[in-house]
Every structure is written in structure tokens, then in C-alpha cells.
Amino acid sequence: MIQQMKEELALKYGISSNIIELYNQAIEDIKDKFEALDEIREFNQLKVLNAMQEERISECHFTNSSGYGYGDMGRDSLDKVYARIFNCEAALVRPHFVNGTHALGAALFGNLRPGDTMISVCGKPYDTLHSVIGIDGDERIGSLKEFGVLYKQIELKEDGKPDIQAIKKMIAGDTTIKLVHIQRSTGYGWRRALSINDIKEIVDCVKSIRNNIICFVDNCYGEFIDILEPTDIGADLVAGSLIKNIGGGIAPTGGYIAGTKECVEQSSYRLTVPGIGGECGSTFGVMRSMYQGLFFAPHVAIEALKGAIFCARIMELAGFEVLPRFDEDRSDIIQAIKFNDKEKLIKFCQGIQLGSPIDSFVSCEPWNMPGYADQVIMAAGAFVQGSSIELSADAPIREPYIAYLQGGLTFDHAKIGVLIALNKILNNNQ
Numbered sequence: 001m002i003q004q005m006k007e008e009l010a011l012k013y014g015i016s017s018n019i020i021e022l023y024n025q026a027i028e029d030i031k032d033k034f035e036a037l038d039e040i041r042e043f044n045q046l047k048v049l050n051a052m053q054e055e056r057i058s059e060c061h062f063t064n065s066s067g068y069g070y071g072d073m074g075r076d077s078l079d080k081v082y083a084r085i086f087n088c089e090a091a092l093v094r095p096h097f098v099n100g101t102h103a104l105g106a107a108l109f110g111n112l113r114p115g116d117t118m119i120s121v122c123g124k125p126y127d128t129l130h131s132v133i134g135i136d137g138d139e140r141i142g143s144l145k146e147f148g149v150l151y152k153q154i155e156l157k158e159d160g161k162p163d164i165q166a167i168k169k170m171i172a173g174d175t176t177i178k179l180v181h182i183q184r185s186t187g188y189g190w191r192r193a194l195s196i197n198d199i200k201e202i203v204d205c206v207k208s209i210r211n212n213i214i215c216f217v218d219n220c221y222g223e224f225i226d227i228l229e230p231t232d233i234g235a236d237l238v239a240g241s242l243i244k245n246i247g248g249g250i251a252p253t254g255g256y257i258a259g260t261k262e263c264v265e266q267s268s269y270r271l272t273v274p275g276i277g278g279e280c281g282s283t284f285g286v287m288r289s290m291y292q293g294l295f296f297a298p299h300v301a302i303e304a305l306k307g308a309i310f311c312a313r314i315m316e317l318a319g320f321e322v323l324p325r326f327d328e329d330r331s332d333i334i335q336a337i338k339f340n341d342k343e344k345l346i347k348f349c350q351g352i353q354l355g356s357p358i359d360s361f362v363s364c365e366p367w368n369m370p371g372y373a374d375q376v377i378m379a380a381g382a383f384v385q386g387s388s389i390e391l392s393a394d395a396p397i398r399e400p401y402i403a404y405l406q407g408g409l410t411f412d413h414a415k416i417g418v419l420i421a422l423n424k425i426l427n428n429n430q
């Protein structure tokens with residue numbers, strides 16, 4: 001780090017030399033991890049470029065549509081571009097999905113029928129899906145449970161890997177099982193993300209028993225972290241958010257679903273209504289951002305990944321337990337840091353907010369966020385509200401007080417943000 005940078009950080013944020021020493025050590029420790037990441041990024045950039053060229057994307061795809069939005073070329077071609085990237089038959093990419101949960105929910109409601117059973121093979125799914133499935137709380141809000149869809153769950157093994165034996169046994173013994181839900185990313189849990197190989201093991205196991213069971217992957221935070229996506233290794237259906245990896249920080253909102261023609265079409269009837277599906281929906285002039293974001297996404301996802309690795313190392317050097325560790329393989333952009341202390345957790349998130357380009361002058365506090373059972377604190381000083389491909393940190397306020405850091409449109413910003421957050425905990429002078 002150059003002298004001017006150190007002086008500026010000291011002047012503006014009171015960052016002391018002991019933190020700069022940790023920084024130097026962390027950078028030294030992680031730098032030989034980066035070559036492999038750059039190669040993944042390079043390959044995925046080519047993948048995106050090829051898909052856009054093959055669909056002959058042109059200025060005319062960026063124009064607006066109104067009303068019903070029939071024949072919106074930009075929208076329909078973006079579906080095809082995504083389908084190429086995911087190496088699958090079809091995709092549904094829409095600004096009308098209000099978030100990732102909405103896309104995941106449409107996929108589940110679209111493909112499950114009364115009397116069917118869905119099983120989650122990674123323990124409890126992501127918090128906001130509990131109301132969708134009807135796991136706990138009031139299921140009489142039109143949850144899957146209220147519509148007669150049954151739910152079962154298999155925990156991950158001690159070592160964080162899928163329990164293939166238990167999956168085999170459950171599927172063999174229950175012919176009502178129609179869909180297997182696989183969550184790639186950690187969510188608000190203390191576990192590793194599932195690698196593409198882990199997902200392949202699950203898919204192979206499921207398909208070897210009954211080929212017509214839908215293997216559905218919650219792919220949030222996983223896009224472009226590997227050279228393969230779950231659909232490359234046999235998953236039937238994936239879904240995710242456009243204000244995470246695949247929107248590249250440029251898409252202003254939205255979600256996507258990709259997979260087999262049948263599964264995507266069924267999902268489309270829950271995006272809109274049966275019979276209309278994906279053929280309606282005007283796009284309000286956002287298509288250019290959705291294409292451009294996708295073009296940036298392989299780069300931005302790897303910037304965020306480098307930020308997570310840096311965070312893992314420096315927080316560990318500062319004495320905190322982290323998951324994953326800096327030198328472990330990754331399959332999402334999430335970095336979990338265990339504080340065992342409510343105040344430190346809140347200070348860390350406030351530090352990330354303080355180091356944000358937007359709303360740096362406000363202090364974030366825990367609040368009752370819709371869809372979550374515990375209070376949640378969210379630092380997201382982002383250009384796009386709540387965007388977590390931008391540098392952000394969030395946490396449910398519950399023991400053992402784990403913060404989840406993710407994003408960073410640039411690695412540089414991620415480093416600066418983490419330094420400010422760490423300083424807030426160690427020196428508490430801002």
C-alpha cells in the first residue's frame with residue numbers, strides 16, 4: 001500500500017498502522033490464489049460474449065415496449081442468451097421478478113401440484129422460502145403447504161457434504177417426491193456452499209432412482225464462480241436474483257429461471273398466469289442494463305470473490321473465526337464471520353456502511369425485515385437498493401452473531417470497506 005493511501009485512511013477513518021500491517025500480511029497470503037480465479041473469469045467472459053453474438057444482439061434489443069409487451073425482442077432474446085449461458089433449453093429473465101425469492105417461488109409453485117412432495121437436501125432452505133413452502137409460522141397465506149404440497153428435509157452431513165445415502169433412501173421410499181430442492185449458497189447458515197461436484201452427486205443420485213424428479217437449484221450467489229453452472233451437470237431448473245452476481249451490478253432489478261423447456265414454461269405460468277406465461281410483460285426500457293450487466297457479471301463476480309477471500313484472511317488474522325477460510329475452495333461469494341458478540345457484529349456492518357459510496361452518512365440498525373423471523377441488520381450503501389453484488393454485509397440478530405459479507409463491484413472497494421469495518425471493531429473511534 002502506498003504512503004498516500006495510508007495517510008488518507010488514517011486521516012479519514014482513523015485506520016491505524018496495526019491494521020495496515022494486517023492488510024499487508026493478508027494480501028501477501030492470498031495473492032497466489034488469484035490466478036485460478038482470473039482463468040474462470042476469462043472463460044466465463046468468453047461464454048457470455050459467445051452467447052450474445054450467437055443471438056445477434058443489436059441496438060434494436062434495447063428498445064422499450066409498453067402495454068402487454070407482446071413480441072418484446074429484447075426480452076425474448078435475453079431469455080435465449082441466458083439459455084445458452086446455462087447450457088439448457090429455456091430461460092425466463094424478467095424485471096418483473098421482484099427479487100430472488102419471487103423467482104424461486106414461481107419455479108416451485110409452477111412445478112409442484114397438490115399431493116406432490118418436495119424435499120430439501122441441504123437442511124432448512126433460505127429464510128424467505130419458509131413462508132413460501134409453509135415450513136413455520138402462518139402457512140395460510142397461500143403457501144405451498146396450504147395448497148397441499150408436502151415438504152420433507154434432509155440435513156447436510158457433519159462435514160457439510162450432502163447425505164447421499166439418506167437422499168437415496170428417502171426417494172426410494174416415497175413415490176410422491178416430485179422435486180428436490182438444492183441450495184448452493186450458504187444462506188444464513190454456518191456451512192460451506194455446495195460445489196458443482198457436490199450438486200452433481202445429488203443430481204446423479206436422484207436421477208439414478210427416478211429420472212423424472214425435478215432437480216431444482218437455488219443458484220443465488222453462485223453464478224460465474226465456476227466454469228460450469230448446475231444446469232451443465234444435469235440440474236433441471238435453476239433460479240436466482242439479478243441484483244446478485246448475474247446482474248453484474250448494472251441490472252436495476254429482476255430475477256431469472258433457467259432449465260428444461262417444460263420446467264421453465266411451468267414456472268412462467270406463475271410469473272404471470274396460466275396460459276399467458278412469459279409472452280407478456282413490457283420491459284420499461286431496462287433491457288440495455290440487463291444485457292450490459294450480464295456482460296460485466298463474470299468480471300464483477302470474481303472481484304467480489306477476491307473481496308471475500310481478502311476478508312476471510314484479514315478477519316482471521318485479527319482473531320475471528322471465518323467460513324470458508326481464505327484458502328478453501330469456494331462456490332459462492334459469501335464470507336461468513338463469527339463474532340460471538342452482538343455489538344461487534346453490529347459495528348462490523350456499520351463499518352461496511354460507513355465505507356459505502358451511497359448513504360455512507362447513515363448508520364444501519366437491526367430491523368424487522370419482511371420474510372425473516374429474526375431481526376436483520378443490513379449494510380448496503382448501494383447504487384441499487386439492497387443489491388448484494390455491491391459490497392454489503394448483513395446478519396440475522398441471533399447467536400452466535402455471524403455476519404455475512406458479500407459483493408464489491410471492485411476488489412479495491414471491497415478491501416477498503418473491510419478495512420474500515422475491521423477498524424470500527426478494533427479501534428471503535430468513529
Ligand SMILES: *Cc1c(COP(=O)(O)O)cnc(C)c1O
Pocket residue numbers: 099100101102104126128183185186187218220221241
Ligand atoms: C439471496 C438469496 C435468496 C433470495 O433472496 P432475495 O433477497 O429475495 O433475492 C434465496 N436463496 C439464497 C441462498 C440467497 O442467498
